[in-house]
Amino acid sequence: MSSQVSGHAENVVTTDRRGLLSRIWNDKETRSVIIQVLALALICAFFAYIIRNAVVNLEAIGKGFSFDFLWQPASYDINQHLIEYTSRSSHFRAMIVGLINTVLVAIAGIVLATVLGFALGVLRLSKNWLTNKLAHVYIEYMRNVPILLHILLVHGIIVHTLPRPKSAMNFGDTVFLSNRGLVSPTPHPEPLFWIVAAMFVAGVIFAILFRRWARRVQDQTGKIYPVFWISLLAVIVVPVALYFLLGSPIQWEVPALKGFNFKGGWNIRPEFIALWLALSLYTAAFIGEIVRAGITAVNYGQTEASAALGLSRGRTLNLVVIPQALRVIVPPLSSQYLNITKNSSLAIAIGYMDVTATIGGISLNQTGREMECMMIVMLIYLILSLLISTFMNWYNNRIKLVER
């Protein structure tokens, strides 16, 4: 008996001795600490290694690491600059000009792609066979061909197929479309115009307040006001009427053909048009599919139920279908907006001077500061992405289903 007991005890001791490591390993908390410490050590070692390499390599070719070059003159031209810029401006200013150009094409692209995308999504759901199939063919073509090819193709069409400025397409002697871009008149507002502008702002504020008030009245009494028509009247009709009543207080500087190109007026460059159209047409196809999926995701019973409640078709759409569809649509939509912003960096292929082409392209090549320039460019895109996703998350939280 005693020998049995001692044998058993011996057994326990041996497993214990053998299992010191395995005991540590099998304890959940200790193990997680070990794994994390190892992972952290590996990551730190990796970064230390590449940073050391970078320091040694930079020293070997006599390059430092500083951002001083940003204040040196850039000495190159940028063909589209919304703020003052000459070739004597600094690299920093070139970067800002590029950033503005990126933001400009991204916002314009987001607006156009959203409008076209919603239209395409609705067309894809149309009962009309022909329209439906046309939208389908368009979407499949756009989605399955690389965006870079679309950009080059649209740019090619503008540069090679549109007429030269001399025989530009003429829209009422004010707007001209040629292979040098779109030229439109520049407005020069007179003092009286600011009254119209003030009226417009007042109209917008009135519309917002009226909307809130009408909603409250409807919640309390059930009385419905024609909010849309009254808002339209306040925001558009009244200011426009006022504009003509005051005798059109804007002077238009109409462009005129001088030599080989137009003088005066606003010139929207062909690179901008090509990039903007290609980005919007491409992304619209994706948004179209997202919208279609969102609308089909709303159960048909919802439409039937609102018909049973006696809601009209328009109100069914506005109050029942679209709010529910939006919840499905918005998250993928925001990633499409991010895609437009990131894809706008392909501008470099057709010579639109965005942030990649200025600081990440010409400045990089001129100063040879690859490390600093690429860090700036990446940081800018990260910040832009963060801004867009913060905004879209805010919007998504606003329209999200409120649950218990």
Next chain:
Amino acid sequence: MTTESTQAGAGADPYKQHYEPGTHPDLPPPFATSGPLLWLRENLFSSPANIVMSLVSLFLLYKILPGVIDWAVLDAAFTGADRNECRAKASGACWAFISERLRLFTFGFYPVEERWRVWLAFVLLVVVVVAVLWEKCPFRKPLLWFGIVYPLVAGWLLVGGMGLTPVSTDKFGGIMLTLVIGVTGIAFSLPIGIVLALGRQSNLPIIKYSCVGFIEFIRGVPLITLLFVASTMLSYFLPPGTSFDLLLRVLIMVTLFSAAYMAEVIRGGLQAIPKGQIEAADAMGLKYWPSMRLIVLPQALKISIPGIVNTFIGLFKDTTLVIIIGLLDPLGIGRASLADTKWNGLTYEVYLFVALFFFVACFAMARYSLYLENKLHTGHKR
């Protein structure tokens, strides 16, 4: 028949059915309530708005289609030695250009006498792809095992060494380059993406946040900046005196790029798996990796198939961006060929040809994913 039934209706027999003239079920349905006319009426002309849309669509087709067909087919020149010869023959497209440059479009500058290796690698790729996609494929098991080592075999065949003449990777180009980048990216981004997605779901904070940081960083910057990093400054981070091949650097960047997107797609799938599944696996005594491999991942990957294939398609299309750092994929070859004085200015032919190539490849992938989705769909559908 009609006369009979009216007579019967007027007659004494109450059990005989009475039919109004023209309503007997044996009669053919009236004109325009069946067949193509009904289809036309229901699908194209059912309401005034519908009629307007049909007319607008028809007008668009009338405006676009004849011109395109004329240019691309009816009025196109398929043979000719240079652009002027094409123009002399026909006013439309000059496809002779594409057919003359077809080999360049396919192989880039890969040496002519070694091109059998590209063909062999391509045939092996087709075999592996068929084995992966087609469940009833004969010898599927061994072929799948071969599929795992295929990237090494293909790399050896294309680059050479070990008995084959070495070919420098800057000779790679055209469709072959696209396939090299696309297939490598697809093959390696899926496993890396799975690991990243699991890491992001992990309860170990350091693992979790390093995965989150990596994924969000990659997803926040455009691919083009990563390619710039690969081409201009990656060598700074290597030990002094070493440098490696540009194509390899691009492959690594493209793979990491699509792995980050893949990780997000798979995370969506992982999040859709009910917690009970993991708890049940724990209760069965399964450890982390077995429970992931046997319980969670099969379900999560099945849900994320459409997203995974979409990422593949995106990756395949993104291979065109390498032209910006000077590699010559079909688009790059095309643009380089346009500089040739013999074929100057045939932009649309080049772009349409390249567009067709990408369309066929991506459309096929999308269709296969649709098929797979329907096959694996086990729930109810409205």
